[in-house]
Amino acid sequence: MSSIHDLTLASARDALKARKISAVELTNAHIDAIERLDGQLNSFITRTPDQAREAAKVSDEALAKGEGGSLCGIPLGIKDLFCTNGVRTTAASKILGNFVPPYESTVTANLLKDGAVFLGKLNLDEFAMGSANLTSAFGPVENPWKRKGSDVKLVPGGSSGGSAAAVAAGLVLGATGTDTGGSIRQPAAFTGIAGIKPTYGRCSRFGTIAFASSLDQAGPMARNLQDCAILLESMAGFDPRDSTSVDTPVPHYEAALKRGVKGLRVGIPKEYHVEGMPAEIEALWQQGMDWLRDAGAEIVEVSLPHTKYGLPTYYIAALAEASSNLARYDGVRFGERVSAPTLDGLYEASRAAGFGDEVKRRILIGTHVLSSGYYDAYYLRAQKVRTLIQQDFLKAFEKVDVLLTPTAPSGAFAQDEKPSDPVQMYLNDVFTVPASMAGVPALSVPAGLDARGVPLGLQLIGKFFDEETLIAAGHAIEQAAAFHYRPTIHAGVSA
Numbered sequence: 001m002s003s004i005h006d007l008t009l010a011s012a013r014d015a016l017k018a019r020k021i022s023a024v025e026l027t028n029a030h031i032d033a034i035e036r037l038d039g040q041l042n043s044f045i046t047r048t049p050d051q052a053r054e055a056a057k058v059s060d061e062a063l064a065k066g067e068g069g070s071l072c073g074i075p076l077g078i079k080d081l082f083c084t085n086g087v088r089t090t091a092a093s094k095i096l097g098n099f100v101p102p103y104e105s106t107v108t109a110n111l112l113k114d115g116a117v118f119l120g121k122l123n124l125d126e127f128a129m130g131s132a133n134l135t136s137a138f139g140p141v142e143n144p145w146k147r148k149g150s151d152v153k154l155v156p157g158g159s160s161g162g163s164a165a166a167v168a169a170g171l172v173l174g175a176t177g178t179d180t181g182g183s184i185r186q187p188a189a190f191t192g193i194a195g196i197k198p199t200y201g202r203c204s205r206f207g208t209i210a211f212a213s214s215l216d217q218a219g220p221m222a223r224n225l226q227d228c229a230i231l232l233e234s235m236a237g238f239d240p241r242d243s244t245s246v247d248t249p250v251p252h253y254e255a256a257l258k259r260g261v262k263g264l265r266v267g268i269p270k271e272y273h274v275e276g277m278p279a280e281i282e283a284l285w286q287q288g289m290d291w292l293r294d295a296g297a298e299i300v301e302v303s304l305p306h307t308k309y310g311l312p313t314y315y316i317a318a319l320a321e322a323s324s325n326l327a328r329y330d331g332v333r334f335g336e337r338v339s340a341p342t343l344d345g346l347y348e349a350s351r352a353a354g355f356g357d358e359v360k361r362r363i364l365i366g367t368h369v370l371s372s373g374y375y376d377a378y379y380l381r382a383q384k385v386r387t388l389i390q391q392d393f394l395k396a397f398e399k400v401d402v403l404l405t406p407t408a409p410s411g412a413f414a415q416d417e418k419p420s421d422p423v424q425m426y427l428n429d430v431f432t433v434p435a436s437m438a439g440v441p442a443l444s445v446p447a448g449l450d451a452r453g454v455p456l457g458l459q460l461i462g463k464f465f466d467e468e469t470l471i472a473a474g475h476a477i478e479q480a481a482a483f484h485y486r487p488t489i490h491a492g493v494s495a
């Protein structure tokens with residue numbers, strides 16, 4: 001018999017509404033699973049079981065009266081980058097180690113309004129800077145997947161690595177993520193789950209700790225796209241407190257699952273055939289094209305000529321913004337303070353003690369590319385190239401409805417394979433960053449396992465605010481791929 005941990009978010013929602021299970025029962029099962037497995041996975045930074053049990057009770061009362069929102073009684077995890085009123089919010093940084101926000105982010109407020117039950121705050125790369133969840137001040141997250149016949153610990157991807165691992169292992173039914181250059185899509189691919197980076201402006205950034213404000217976008221991570229669609233509908237929407245949030249109606253995303261892909265034009269960007277890509281990933285990409293063609297789509301080759309500038313311009317623009325955003329952590333207004341005889345000394349000592357190496361590296365590079373004398377050569381130029389990258393997408397979308405690519409150039413790697421050269425780590429983002437720079441929506445769906453038994457994902461990139469077509473095409477891949485595998489570490493497997 002399958003366990004309560006095999007329920008998808010959608011099936012749990014239906015079972016709750018039909019009163020086949022109670023919210024308290026569902027919540028307790030997840031709290032137990034976290035207690036059993038998270039000592040190993042380390043996907044949570046802060047657990048909130050008492051609040052969760054209380055919220056579940058309230059959900060049951062609403063459900064008994066036939067009331068309750070779309071997520072009533074659904075246990076979720078929240079990436080620890082979203083401010084949660086009265087619950088510690090760290091961004092996985094020492095500098096915010098004791099920060100308890102007095103307010104709620106709009107995204108989490110929307111989820112709460114719809115009745116979600118929060119189990120706690122999920123681990124991530126410090127300030128969302130990383131692709132392996134190795135930069136967290138609260139320790140690395142372990143991927144619940146193992147290579148066949150091996151006990152080596154794999155990374156879950158990053159930066160939303162805690163979200164990805166918790167969803168994959170069945171500790172939560174869904175999670176929030178944020179994606180600046182791939183932080184939802186790459187960890188989703190590494191852990192065999194689905195994740196959507198919506199169009200920039202679709203979800204409010206209010207109350208989400210900023211990394212690079214012109215790129216950061218919240219989105220859902222869950223076992224499949226139906227679950228992501230349900231979450232996204234709740235998370236999205238205009239918010240007057242975020243001037244970049246866009247005032248356009250939120251569709252009923254779940255309905256898009258039924259659309260199919262007949263007649264859909266799917267573009268294959270030829271520049272994504274990068275040198276050194278493993279043959280299995282090329283083969284999976286080809287398989288994805290075949291699946292979509294068999295489901296009635298037309299496959300068209302397209303060109304995104306500025307693709308190769310995606311990574312270098314992202315790692316200029318994002319870091320410039322980060323250096324400016326992170327200037328606020330001065331030891332005076334937030335978080336960790338290290339006393340010193342002078343004010344400058346206090347800033348220096350607090351920032352030196354509070355930030356980890358990767359964050360410091362990025363602040364230094366970001367400050368450099370913004371400094372007078374280098375601004376034009378780096379930052380301004382990167383912004384101009386960013387426009388060219390966006391134009392590539394707009395041109396391609398005159399010919400096609402969506403683009404299909406691999407999500408990442410490799411599957412999950414071992415924790416101790418961490419490259420000493422940070423640029424090697426940045427290369428993980430080669431396929432995810434261009435869509436981020438353009439602001440267009442993109443998603444990752446699990447599409448298969450590699451020869452080592454580790455999941456691989458396919459990415460779909462869409463037109464501005466057309467998440468529905470992405471969901472329809474992604475669902476066609478889900479149906480063809482029939483990805484029903486479970487990771488080695490999973491709540492439904494008894495020890």
Ligand SMILES: NC(=O)C[C@H](N)C(=O)O
Nearest residue numbers: 128129130180181182183
């Ligand atoms: N935040 C992200 O989207 C992750 C990306 N790998 C970065 O380190 O910037």
